[in-house]
Amino acid sequence: MDSRTASPGGATGLLLEDFSLEMTGKDVPALHEARHLLPAGTRVNVTFLGNEDLPMRLAAARAVKDLGFEPVPHLSARRMPSRAAFEEFLSRLRADGTSGQVFAVGGDPAVPEGPYGEALALIRSGLLEQYGVQQVGICGYPEGHPAITGPELWSALERKAAALAERGIPGHVITQFGFDPGPVLGWIGELRDRGIHLPVRVGVPGPAGVRRLLGYAARFGVGTSAGIARKYGLSLTHLMGTAGPDRFLRALAEGYDPQRHGTVKLHFYTFGGLRATAEWVAGFRATIPAAS
Numbered sequence: 001m002d003s004r005t006a007s008p009g010g011a012t013g014l015l016l017e018d019f020s021l022e023m024t025g026k027d028v029p030a031l032h033e034a035r036h037l038l039p040a041g042t043r044v045n046v047t048f049l050g051n052e053d054l055p056m057r058l059a060a061a062r063a064v065k066d067l068g069f070e071p072v073p074h075l076s077a078r079r080m081p082s083r084a085a086f087e088e089f090l091s092r093l094r095a096d097g098t099s100g101q102v103f104a105v106g107g108d109p110a111v112p113e114g115p116y117g118e119a120l121a122l123i124r125s126g127l128l129e130q131y132g133v134q135q136v137g138i139c140g141y142p143e144g145h146p147a148i149t150g151p152e153l154w155s156a157l158e159r160k161a162a163a164l165a166e167r168g169i170p171g172h173v174i175t176q177f178g179f180d181p182g183p184v185l186g187w188i189g190e191l192r193d194r195g196i197h198l199p200v201r202v203g204v205p206g207p208a209g210v211r212r213l214l215g216y217a218a219r220f221g222v223g224t225s226a227g228i229a230r231k232y233g234l235s236l237t238h239l240m241g242t243a244g245p246d247r248f249l250r251a252l253a254e255g256y257d258p259q260r261h262g263t264v265k266l267h268f269y270t271f272g273g274l275r276a277t278a279e280w281v282a283g284f285r286a287t288i289p290a291a292s
């Protein structure tokens with residue numbers, strides 16, 4: 001027996017333990033529909049979209065908690081209009097008992113709407129600890145970012161990890177999704193070589209239409225060459241079909257070495273199909289042996 005788990009099936013089960021997924025403020029009805037499919041305590045990230053307001057974000061986090069799951073509200077630095085708005089959001093989360101875990105992200109706007117230009121500024125503000133935050137997620141980009149260079153991405157990640165350590169706040173990394181496990185595992189290996197040993201949640205797209213998946217991939221700079229698409233199960237000529245991450249997860253499990261890669265779990269991007277993702281995960285988990 002080598003340093004990995006006893007079998008690829010066992011490794012897949014290990015990766016799927018304590019998986020997390022993502023929802024928007026508009027997905028509360030879908031979360032109610034999917035509640036019986038998700039294990040109690042599942043971490044559910046609540047995004048911070050520009051077309052949703054504070055009451056919607058707060059209501060979504062409360063719904064996650066009320067259904068027996070762990071809410072992880074997103075904090076979008078460049079969408080935060082002021083320190084007062086940031087404090088109000090955190091204060092309201094704390095009052096609802098939903099501030100324990102958050103995910104700090106830079107956000108989409110090219111120009112910040114307020115004083116915070118990056119997620120690091122939110123961490124360094126001192127407000128997270130003040131309002132009861134006990135764990136912070138940060139971003140990772142195994143295939144890079146269309147608007148940020150590789151050295152800049154690594155520097156930002158290293159600075160965020162160091163800031164969390166300095167403040168004694170546990171953290172984890174959630175990666176952008178991809179279709180090829182090779183770059184993901186290579187990136188996690190480099191992360192460890194750089195001395196960052198935070199748990200990693202590998203971003204995985206839930207089952208979705210091929211056209212939609214390719215659209216998101218183009219937006220985020222994710223590789224979709226013909227070879228990668230074929231291995232994943234995408235058809236570049238039949239865009240009306242759908243695809244799930246079955247092949248990706250099995251290939252990821254085959255290459256995953258706990259001693260090399262450390263703690264690795266999965267994070268599902270639902271792309272508007274929360275119930276479909278929950279159904280897929282429940283069905284897939286039923287097909288694999290328990291981790292050994």
